[in-house]
Amino acid sequence: xxxxxxxxxxxxxxxxxxxxxxxxxxxxxxxxxxxxxxxxxxxxxxxxxxxxxxxxxxxxxxxxxx
Numbered sequence: 001x002x003x004x005x006x007x008x009x010x011x012x013x014x015x016x017x018x019x020x021x022x023x024x025x026x027x028x029x030x031x032x033x034x035x036x037x038x039x040x041x042x043x044x045x046x047x048x049x050x051x052x053x054x055x056x057x058x059x060x061x062x063x064x065x066x
Contacts, residue, residue: 024048 015023027044030036036044 027036031041
């Protein structure tokens with residue numbers, strides 16, 4: 001399984017399931033390390049609780065969309 005975003009083909013607009021999985025894994029690791037701002041973490045946790053929401057790529061080249 002791919003572990004990094006550069007190992008998968010990226011859609012120009014929407015995040016794929018593989019990409020979401022990699023980003024979520026990265027987010028969880030950074031959250032455990034305490035490197036994510038608490039307010040941003042609360043926002044991301046709330047968004048991630050809605051599995052049916054399509055994630056739109058807003059800015060290529062960053063670790064997290066949005």
